[in-house]
Amino acid sequence: MNSPVKKYVIANWKMHGRNDFVQDWCQGMAAVRGSVQVLVAPPTVYLQRTLDLAPDLIQLAAQDVAVYAKDGAHTGEVSAQMLVDIGCQYVIIGHSERRALGETNEILLQKLMCSLEAGLIPIFCVGESLEVRESKQAWSFVQAQLSLLDGYPKEKPLIVAYEPIWAIGTGMTATIEDIEHMHDLIQQMIDRPILYGGSVKPSNAKEILNAKAVGGALVGGASLKPEEFLAIVEAAS
Numbered sequence: 001m002n003s004p005v006k007k008y009v010i011a012n013w014k015m016h017g018r019n020d021f022v023q024d025w026c027q028g029m030a031a032v033r034g035s036v037q038v039l040v041a042p043p044t045v046y047l048q049r050t051l052d053l054a055p056d057l058i059q060l061a062a063q064d065v066a067v068y069a070k071d072g073a074h075t076g077e078v079s080a081q082m083l084v085d086i087g088c089q090y091v092i093i094g095h096s097e098r099r100a101l102g103e104t105n106e107i108l109l110q111k112l113m114c115s116l117e118a119g120l121i122p123i124f125c126v127g128e129s130l131e132v133r134e135s136k137q138a139w140s141f142v143q144a145q146l147s148l149l150d151g152y153p154k155e156k157p158l159i160v161a162y163e164p165i166w167a168i169g170t171g172m173t174a175t176i177e178d179i180e181h182m183h184d185l186i187q188q189m190i191d192r193p194i195l196y197g198g199s200v201k202p203s204n205a206k207e208i209l210n211a212k213a214v215g216g217a218l219v220g221g222a223s224l225k226p227e228e229f230l231a232i233v234e235a236a237s
């Protein structure tokens with residue numbers, strides 16, 4: 001009998017944390033068990049320390065990656081190869097907070113290609129604004145974002161995260177019907193694990209994680225409190 005597919009639960013710390021926080025958070029994760037694929041995305045400066053301190057069952061994701069494949073005069077940039085070199089296996093690409101900083105499709109494609117070449121697994125984020133949702137354009141918007149993955153090799157691992165912008169950090173979550181509807185449409189287009197993100201917390205995690213075509217959760221705010229994050233991991237088990 002095939003073992004069931006593991007759900008992903010990813011902690012995205014965004015621009016939070018200090019050395020003490022990293023230590024406490026990693027200690028707090030001692031209870032993580034192997035039935036869920038747990039990832040943590042710390043700020044770049046804390047990647048190595050998190051890797052050193054986190055339990056073996058937790059894997060590392062970067063929050064960003066350079067558009068340049070080769071080393072060179074790119075002040076401030078961190079390449080996909082460097083991330084792989086320190087033991088990072090995943091990278092978040094296309095998060096709405098980075099798109100808002102001006103990351104275009106062209107930039108995102110370069111990041112996808114650099115990651116692919118270096119062997120990093122992208123967690124590619126898509127999601128519509130409230131305005132787009134209210135104008136009933138959510139699916140065509142998300143579909144257009146997903147078309148960037150058209151040329152992505154089928155045999156290479158890739159994760160998609162659906163994160164409606166209006167639900168990120170706002171406490172508002174999409175309804176289960178909305179989540180299932182969007183995930184179903186995404187799944188018809190692309191056969192990959194599809195995570196949901198946007199105000200996932202212990203109180204709504206079980207329902208979201210059990211929804212149809214939801215392969216896991218990308219968690220921002222609630223990932224900063226180890227006990228809350230663990231409760232979400234537990235809900236995915």
Ligand code: PGA
Pocket residue numbers: 012163167168169170197198199200218219220221222
């Ligand atoms: P949130 O963030 O859980 O704080 O809404 C999710 C995300 O942006 O990945």
